[in-house]
Amino acid sequence: MANPLVRKLEHGAPLSDEEKDALAKLMVGARPVGAHEDLIAEGDAPEHVHVVLEGFACRYKMLPDGGRQIMAWLVPGDFCDLHVSLLGEMDHAIATLTPSVIAFLPRNGLEVLAEDHPTLTRALWWATLVDEAVLREWLVNMGRRPSPQRIAHMFCEVRARLHAVDLAPDAIMEFPLSQTDLADSAGISSVHVNRVLQQLRDEGLITWRGGVLQVLDVGALEAFAGFDANYLHLKGPPASHAH
Amino acid sequence: MANPLVRKLEHGAPLSDEEKDALAKLMVGARPVGAHEDLIAEGDAPEHVHVVLEGFACRYKMLPDGGRQIMAWLVPGDFCDLHVSLLGEMDHAIATLTPSVIAFLPRNGLEVLAEDHPTLTRALWWATLVDEAVLREWLVNMGRRPSPQRIAHMFCEVRARLHAVDLAPDAIMEFPLSQTDLADSAGISSVHVNRVLQQLRDEGLITWRGGVLQVLDVGALEAFAGFDANYLHLKGPPASHAH
DNA sequence: ATCGCATCTTAACCTATGTTTGCAAGCGAA
DNA sequence: TTCGCTTGCAAACATAGGTTAAGATGCGAT
Structure with missing residues (x-):
């Protein structure tokens, strides 16, 4: 690889x-x-x-x-x-x-x-x-998206970025951050991160246990978050190499 | 000029x-x-x-x-x-x-x-x-500074940036934005912008009328906002040209 | 001068999120 | 196994900031 x-x-x-x-x-x-x-x-x-x-x-x-x-x-x-x-x-x-x-x-x-x-x-x-x-999209995320959408958006983005380097083939990825790290990224408190995660899990959008994040339905999560990958400028088809 | x-x-x-x-x-x-x-x-x-x-x-x-x-x-x-x-x-x-x-x-x-x-x-x-x-500093501003400090920080930044192009010689500058524009920049509502401005005026940090912003005490405002100009990377002495 | 529209200002009320705290669960080290 | 530490979870309470709505103020156009 x-x-x-x-x-x-x-x-x-x-x-x-x-x-x-x-x-x-x-x-x-x-x-x-x-x-x-x-x-x-x-x-x-x-x-x-x-x-x-x-x-x-x-x-x-x-x-x-x-x-x-x-x-x-x-x-x-x-x-x-x-x-x-x-x-x-x-x-x-x-x-x-x-x-x-x-x-x-x-x-x-x-x-x-x-x-x-x-x-x-x-x-x-x-x-x-x-x-x-x-960075610009993160700013929009912080300024204008309520925290559930905000966290969801961050998950959509990592998925897309990891996918671009072949590290999230099935929307399942290593993601061993702590909730505190996530809080410091999203500009909210860690206990609120916890609340939000409960919600995202309850709505069947993600699972996240033991450092492994799974996006259960990429389309649904992206719709929920209002995610549009255009800002990542991954023009071509992501990482479809001949082997 | x-x-x-x-x-x-x-x-x-x-x-x-x-x-x-x-x-x-x-x-x-x-x-x-x-x-x-x-x-x-x-x-x-x-x-x-x-x-x-x-x-x-x-x-x-x-x-x-x-x-x-x-x-x-x-x-x-x-x-x-x-x-x-x-x-x-x-x-x-x-x-x-x-x-x-x-x-x-x-x-x-x-x-x-x-x-x-x-x-x-x-x-x-x-x-x-x-x-x-x-952009990075704006993200920090949004994520971690309460709104009075956040707005104050934005004022410190424009002052410094306008100063760098000789447009804010005395900490007095043309600044004809609406409170709504400011709200959409700071990620808060326009009525909250208004509340915050009252406070900054009451504390004697700024005046802002008729599109003219005056920073009454640059040091005090920067201290209040936790502003440090290093991220603007204006190495040399700002705009001190020979004439 | 006055009309009309933008913007600003204020108030009352509501909700998202912060804070504090305590406990449970996981996990590595001895 | 047990200890100790970090992390996750939950509940009670406090507050910053959002929302709505209604006046006030300023200002350009007629």
Whole structure:
């Protein structure tokens, strides 16, 4: 099974085999990381580019009162800090949410490779523009959707994103977040997350036990949440490779 | 007084006089637009790049139930649709909030110019990464700050951003949004916006009448809101040019 | 000057969500 | 097995913010 980074970037631009190989070879130092560990702190200017290969990580900020807001989920194939160098330093932190595997790409190597391969450059910028689009949808989610729809929408999105890297073939996926992590993502309290989950289960939309999330009826959940995948910009048919 | 686009981009990279001139010359078709007019619709693939020269515009999405969520304020110097071509089409709409002046840059011309001027390319990408950083902070704002702090934070941010293009020298600025627009930005109802504004006025933090917003004590408002400008990445001293 | 429409303001009432707390269930370590 | 910790669940209560509706105010057009 190919590298999730490559699988993801193929949604953004048609990479040649040479480009895919070069990218995969650039990826070094894959290492396992436990749950709830910081990978990058606010204010850092990381030397290498980090990529999630397995598990879930997140972007987050802490507030003075101790509150935490998670601003993005990073799933396999996602970059943590692709273009920080343009901004100078991180304005937020990155942490794992579950046990994960994280790899590095030497920043120089990646830049050199990108210079020689405009299509690759395009794919990398595509990925950051999609990150931005996701952020916009999260903002809509927070601002205008009541919490049951909000959580449902987040489930629809992970399903679609994991599906795009072949990790949710049957709408069944590894999703070992805690309810507290979900609360800090949705901007509500963890006890309210619990209430909402009861409701989603009662309505037969999902099951979620032992870190495994199953969407029982994708259409029904998407209708309930008002989910439309257009903002993920997964143009082509998702990950239908020849084997 | 120089072009606000140029003034803004100078925060991102040190542009040569030639680059500044070329950019300014590329900007054509400045035209006035009334308040609350759509500039770009969801699904469009705009041929030219739009820039706000005067007034306020916004990014927004409508929801099935008629709700509107504003996801970004566009102030003079901001791009509306710089890199859409990489994503194919707009996943959200753009509208004016107040009477504005909008200019265009031919997409081809801009691409050619950027190819010859790596520093300019850098400045353009810097601008989109800052947009993303602002979006992240808005998400934190929505998720974790109670509405008085949330509105206050938005005021701190516009002040800083307008200041960066020399449009809020004394913490006094043109800000002719309606309370409804503010509500759709903050994810609360317009009557609650009104309640919150009373409070901010009562506490002597701001005045806002006749479309003019004055921050009475920048330090106090920023402390109240928990505002830290780092996410705007305005490295250098804001807009202190020789004349 | 006055009419008409936007916007702002206020009030009364309602509901979603937060807070606090206690307990149960799961699970890894000794 | 038992201990200890984290996570999930539930109930009682408190409150921020939503909804509706009705005046007030300002302002452009005639």
